[in-house]
Amino acid sequence: MKLAALREEVLEANLEVVRRGLVLYTFGNASGIDRREGLVVIKPSGVSYEGMKISDLVIVDLEGRVVEGDLKPSSDLPTHLVLYRAFSEIGAIVHTHSRAATSWAQAQREIPCLGTTHADYFPGSVPVTETLSPEEIASDYELNTGHVIVRRFAKLDPLHTPAVLVAGHAPFCWAKSAAEAAHIAVVLEEIAAMALNALSINPDAAPLARPLHDKHFFRKHGAKAYYGQAKPSGEK
Amino acid sequence: MKLAALREEVLEANLEVVRRGLVLYTFGNASGIDRREGLVVIKPSGVSYEGMKISDLVIVDLEGRVVEGDLKPSSDLPTHLVLYRAFSEIGAIVHTHSRAATSWAQAQREIPCLGTTHADYFPGSVPVTETLSPEEIASDYELNTGHVIVRRFAKLDPLHTPAVLVAGHAPFCWAKSAAEAAHIAVVLEEIAAMALNALSINPDAAPLARPLHDKHFFRKHGAKAYYGQAKPSGEK
Amino acid sequence: MKLAALREEVLEANLEVVRRGLVLYTFGNASGIDRREGLVVIKPSGVSYEGMKISDLVIVDLEGRVVEGDLKPSSDLPTHLVLYRAFSEIGAIVHTHSRAATSWAQAQREIPCLGTTHADYFPGSVPVTETLSPEEIASDYELNTGHVIVRRFAKLDPLHTPAVLVAGHAPFCWAKSAAEAAHIAVVLEEIAAMALNALSINPDAAPLARPLHDKHFFRKHGAKAYYGQAKPSGEK
Amino acid sequence: MKLAALREEVLEANLEVVRRGLVLYTFGNASGIDRREGLVVIKPSGVSYEGMKISDLVIVDLEGRVVEGDLKPSSDLPTHLVLYRAFSEIGAIVHTHSRAATSWAQAQREIPCLGTTHADYFPGSVPVTETLSPEEIASDYELNTGHVIVRRFAKLDPLHTPAVLVAGHAPFCWAKSAAEAAHIAVVLEEIAAMALNALSINPDAAPLARPLHDKHFFRKHGAKAYYGQAKPSGEK
Numbered sequence: 001m002k003l004a005a006l007r008e009e010v011l012e013a014n015l016e017v018v019r020r021g022l023v024l025y026t027f028g029n030a031s032g033i034d035r036r037e038g039l040v041v042i043k044p045s046g047v048s049y050e051g052m053k054i055s056d057l058v059i060v061d062l063e064g065r066v067v068e069g070d071l072k073p074s075s076d077l078p079t080h081l082v083l084y085r086a087f088s089e090i091g092a093i094v095h096t097h098s099r100a101a102t103s104w105a106q107a108q109r110e111i112p113c114l115g116t117t118h119a120d121y122f123p124g125s126v127p128v129t130e131t132l133s134p135e136e137i138a139s140d141y142e143l144n145t146g147h148v149i150v151r152r153f154a155k156l157d158p159l160h161t162p163a164v165l166v167a168g169h170a171p172f173c174w175a176k177s178a179a180e181a182a183h184i185a186v187v188l189e190e191i192a193a194m195a196l197n198a199l200s201i202n203p204d205a206a207p208l209a210r211p212l213h214d215k216h217f218f219r220k221h222g223a224k225a226y227y228g229q230a231k232p233s234g235e236k
Numbered sequence: 237m238k239l240a241a242l243r244e245e246v247l248e249a250n251l252e253v254v255r256r257g258l259v260l261y262t263f264g265n266a267s268g269i270d271r272r273e274g275l276v277v278i279k280p281s282g283v284s285y286e287g288m289k290i291s292d293l294v295i296v297d298l299e300g301r302v303v304e305g306d307l308k309p310s311s312d313l314p315t316h317l318v319l320y321r322a323f324s325e326i327g328a329i330v331h332t333h334s335r336a337a338t339s340w341a342q343a344q345r346e347i348p349c350l351g352t353t354h355a356d357y358f359p360g361s362v363p364v365t366e367t368l369s370p371e372e373i374a375s376d377y378e379l380n381t382g383h384v385i386v387r388r389f390a391k392l393d394p395l396h397t398p399a400v401l402v403a404g405h406a407p408f409c410w411a412k413s414a415a416e417a418a419h420i421a422v423v424l425e426e427i428a429a430m431a432l433n434a435l436s437i438n439p440d441a442a443p444l445a446r447p448l449h450d451k452h453f454f455r456k457h458g459a460k461a462y463y464g465q466a467k468p469s470g471e472k
Numbered sequence: 473m474k475l476a477a478l479r480e481e482v483l484e485a486n487l488e489v490v491r492r493g494l495v496l497y498t499f500g501n502a503s504g505i506d507r508r509e510g511l512v513v514i515k516p517s518g519v520s521y522e523g524m525k526i527s528d529l530v531i532v533d534l535e536g537r538v539v540e541g542d543l544k545p546s547s548d549l550p551t552h553l554v555l556y557r558a559f560s561e562i563g564a565i566v567h568t569h570s571r572a573a574t575s576w577a578q579a580q581r582e583i584p585c586l587g588t589t590h591a592d593y594f595p596g597s598v599p600v601t602e603t604l605s606p607e608e609i610a611s612d613y614e615l616n617t618g619h620v621i622v623r624r625f626a627k628l629d630p631l632h633t634p635a636v637l638v639a640g641h642a643p644f645c646w647a648k649s650a651a652e653a654a655h656i657a658v659v660l661e662e663i664a665a666m667a668l669n670a671l672s673i674n675p676d677a678a679p680l681a682r683p684l685h686d687k688h689f690f691r692k693h694g695a696k697a698y699y700g701q702a703k704p705s706g707e708k
Numbered sequence: 709m710k711l712a713a714l715r716e717e718v719l720e721a722n723l724e725v726v727r728r729g730l731v732l733y734t735f736g737n738a739s740g741i742d743r744r745e746g747l748v749v750i751k752p753s754g755v756s757y758e759g760m761k762i763s764d765l766v767i768v769d770l771e772g773r774v775v776e777g778d779l780k781p782s783s784d785l786p787t788h789l790v791l792y793r794a795f796s797e798i799g800a801i802v803h804t805h806s807r808a809a810t811s812w813a814q815a816q817r818e819i820p821c822l823g824t825t826h827a828d829y830f831p832g833s834v835p836v837t838e839t840l841s842p843e844e845i846a847s848d849y850e851l852n853t854g855h856v857i858v859r860r861f862a863k864l865d866p867l868h869t870p871a872v873l874v875a876g877h878a879p880f881c882w883a884k885s886a887a888e889a890a891h892i893a894v895v896l897e898e899i900a901a902m903a904l905n906a907l908s909i910n911p912d913a914a915p916l917a918r919p920l921h922d923k924h925f926f927r928k929h930g931a932k933a934y935y936g937q938a939k940p941s942g943e944k
Contacts, residue, residue, distance in 0.1 A: 106433075170353070
C-alpha cells in the first residue's frame with residue numbers, strides 16, 4: 001500500500017535529520033504527501049524523536065482534518081499544506097532549525113552562491129521570505145507562513161530551488177520524496193556554514209560566475225544531467 | 237518518596253548536560269528543591285560526572301546546612317539558595333559553562349532575540365547581570381552572585397525568562413523541574429550559537445518584531461498555548 | 473597483484489575522509505594510479521560510501537576508458553587524469569568539499585601560512601587557481617579544471633605543495649599514496665579552520681617568517697628530515 | 709615502581725588529549741618526569757596513537773640520551789627538557805596543536821581573561837612567547853623553543869600559569885602530573901574557543917576586573933582554596 005510506504009519514508013526522514021545533527025529535542029518536522037489519495041503524513045507536535053513509531057505519525061487530508069492517528073499533528077501543519085497545494089510537484093517537506101541555515105534566516109540574508117557545492121543544488125541564492133505583517137501573525141500565523149513562502153516563489157520553480165529561509169525563523173526544504181527533502185536539509189546546512197565562513201574570510205567574496213553556476217546546476221539537473229549513475233532521462 | 241525521586245531527577249539533569257556536550261570535566265552543577273520539605277539536592281563540588289551516583293548528591297536545607305551526604309556541596313550552592321528563596325515558583329537550577337552562552341556572558345552582552353527559536357523560550361533578550369562590586373566579591377561572593385541575578389529580575393518573571401547570563405561568568409538556567417532546566421540550558425546554548433552566527437552574517441540584524449516574538453512565545457506559554465500534545469490548561 | 477592492493481588502498485582513502493568528517497553523502501572522490509600498468513582506480517559517481525565495496529571502484533586507463541567496473545566513474549575523473557599526466561610523481565588524488573578548506577576556495581583566497589602546523593606540510597601558502605573562462609566551462613569543464621590546476625603549478629613542485637584550492641569549488645589533494653593523500657586532505661581542513669580563526673582573532677596576523685617556515689617544512693621533507701621514525705633517506 | 713607508574717600516566721595523558729579531540733594523527737606529545745631518577749618519559753616521534761603501548765614510550769635522561777625504548781623520542785624533546793630544567797616544580801608537559809589555542813598562537817595574541825572559566829585556571833592572560841630569531845631557528849631550534857618559553861616566564865610562576873602559546877606554533881601546557889597537564893590542555897582549548905567567540909560578539913569586551921579574577925583563581929589555588937572535595941591544605 002502506497003500510504004504505508006509513505007509513512008515509513010516520512011518517519012525515516014524525521015529521524016535522518018536528527019541523526020545528522022540538524023535537530024534539537026522536538027524541533028523541526030517532516031511530512032510527505034500521497035497525491036492520489038490527497039493525504040499528508042506528518043510528525044506529531046512536540047513529541048520526542050526517540051522511540052517515535054510509525055503509528056505516532058498523523059495522517060491528515062489537505063484541509064488539515066485528521067484522518068488517522070491519536071496525536072496532534074505538528075503545529076506547522078498549515079504551512080506544509082499551503083506548500084503542497086501551491087507546489088504541485090513536491091512530495092515531501094522537511095523543516096528544521098539547523099544552526100547555520102537558521103542563522104542566515106535570522107540575519108534575514110539570502111545565502112549567496114559562493115561555490116559549486118551550492119550550485120550543485122540551487123540555481124541561485126537560497127531565498128529569504130518577507131517578514132509577515134502583524135495581521136498575518138495575529139490570525140492564521142502558520143497558514144500565512146506558507147503564503148509568504150509561496151509569494152517568494154512567484155518567479156521561482158520550487159523543484160529547482162528546493163528550500164527557503166523564512167525570515168527570522170528557519171528553513172523549509174522540499175523535494176519529490178522525503179528522503180530527498182531530508183538530503184536537501186542536510187546540504188543546506190553545509191552550504192550555509194560554508195558561506196558564513198567564506199564571508200568571514202573575505203567579506204567581498206563574489207558569487208559564482210553564471211557559467212560556472214549553470215554548469216554545476218545542470219550537471220545534476222535537467223535533460224543533460226550526467227552526474228551519478230542514473231541515465232539522463234529528464235529531471236530525476 | 238518525593239525526595240528520592242528528586243535526587244534521581246537531579247542526577248539525571250547533571251548527566252544530561254554532560255551528554256549534550258555542555259560540560260567539561262566537573263564544570264557546572266544542577267540542583268532541585270523539594271519545597272514542602274525545604275530541602276535542596278545539589279551536585280557535590282569538583283566531583284567527576286563519570287560514575288556519579290545518587291548517593292554522591294548532597295542534600296542541604298535552605299540555609300545551606302548539609303542534611304545528608306558525605307561530600308561537600310557545589311561551591312555555587314549559595315547562588316542556588318538565593319534563587320530558590322527569591323524565585324518561589326522554580327523547582328530546579330542548572331548552571332553550565334557551555335561554550336556559546338558563556339561567550340555571550342564574557343562579552344557582557346544580552347542575547348538579542350533574532351529568531352523564533354529564541355522567541356519560543358524567552359519573551360525578550362536573554363538578560364545579563366551587572367558586574368559585582370569589589371566588596372560583593374570579597375565577602376560572600378557566591379551569595380552575591382545570587383543577589384545580582386535577583387536584582388536583574390526586578391521586572392522580569394523568572395518562570396517566563398528561565399535563564400540569565402552572569403556577567404563575565406556563565407549562564408544559570410531554571411525551571412519547574414530539573415529535566416526542564418537542563419532542557420533550557422541546552423536550548424540556550426543553541427540560541428547563543430545562532431545569535432553569534434547571525435550577527436557575524438549581518439551585524440545589523442534586527443531583533444524579531446514584537447508581534448512575531450509574542451506569537452511564538454505564547455504559542456508555547458500561557459493559557460492559549462497550542463504547541464505539543466498537552467491541553468492548553470494554563471502554564472504547563 | 474599491484475592493482476588489487478591499489479584498489480584496497482583507494483577504497484580505504486575514500487572511507488577515511490568520510491570517517492574524518494570531510495565528506496557529506498556522495499561528495500568527494502579518491503583515486504590512485506598504477507603507473508606501470510597505466511591504470512587509474514577511482515570512486516564511482518554519486519554512489520553512497522556506506523557499503524561501498526572494492527568491486528564498486530572503477531578502473532580506467534589514462535584516456536578515461538573504463539577497463540573494469542560496472543559503474544560510471546566519478547564525474548571528476550577528467551580532472552584526476554590531467555593531474556596524473558602532468559604531475560608524474562604523484563600516486564593518488566583525494567578531492568573533498570570539506571567545510572573550512574572549501575570556505576577558503578569560495579573566498580578565493582590563498583591560505584596564508586600562519587603557523588607551524590601549516591609549515592609542516594606546505595612550503596608556502598595553499599594556492600588557489602584562477603577562475604575558468606566561460607569557454608573552459610562550456611566544453612570539457614572537468615578537463616579544464618585539471619588544466620587550471622596545472623597552470624597554477626607552473627612554478628610549484630606538486631610533491632612539495634600537495635594540495636590546491638580550485639577557485640569557487642573545493643580542494644584537490646595528492647601524494648605518493650592514497651593514504652597520504654587522504655592524510656593531506658584531513659590536515660588541510662585543520663589548517664584552513666585554524667587560519668580562519670587566527671584571522672578572526674587578528675586580521676593583521678603575519679605569515680610565518682621564512683626561517684621558521686623552512687625549519688618546519690624541512691624537518692619533515694627532504695634529505696635532512698628528522699621527524700618521525702624513518703631514516704632521513706631523501707623524500708619519504 | 710615509580711617509573712612504571714609514570715609511564716602509564718604519560719601514556720594515558722597522550723591518549724586523553726586524543727580522546728578529547730585535541731590531536732590529529734601524530735600531532736602533539738606528552739611527557740612526564742621522575743625527578744628522583746632524573747628520567748623523562750616521552751611519546752615517540754611520529755608514531756600513531758592508535759595501539760600505542762607503554763613500551764613505545766621512550767625514557768631519556770635530562771641530557772636527552774635514550775635510556776630505554778627502541779623508538780626515537782618526540783622531536784620536541786629538547787623543548788621539554790629545557791622546561792623540566794627551568795621549571796623545577798612541574799612534573800609533566802603536554803603539547804598539542806588543538807584548534808582554538810593554536811589559532812591564538814598563530815594570531816600571536818595573548819588570550820585575555822574574559823571570564824571566570826579562564827580565571828579558574830590562570831592568574832592572568834595566557835602568555836605568548838616572542839618569535840625566535842633566525843639564528844635560534846637555524847641551530848638547536850627545539851632547544852631554543854624551550855628557551856623562548858623560559859624567557860617569557862621571567863616574572864611568571866609556571867605552577868600558577870600552566871601554559872604558554874609559542875608564537876606561530878601552538879600551546880605547551882604543564883602541571884605537577886601528566887593527568888593534570890592533559891586537563892590543562894583541554895581547558896585551554898575551551899578558554900581559547902570562548903575568547904575567540906566573545907571577541908567576535910563584542911570586540912571591546914573588557915578583561916575580568918582584578919577582584920573577580922583573583923576570587924576565582926584563589927578559590928581553586930593556594931592556601932585558601934575551597935573548591936572541590938580536597939581540604940585547603942596549600943597548593944594541591
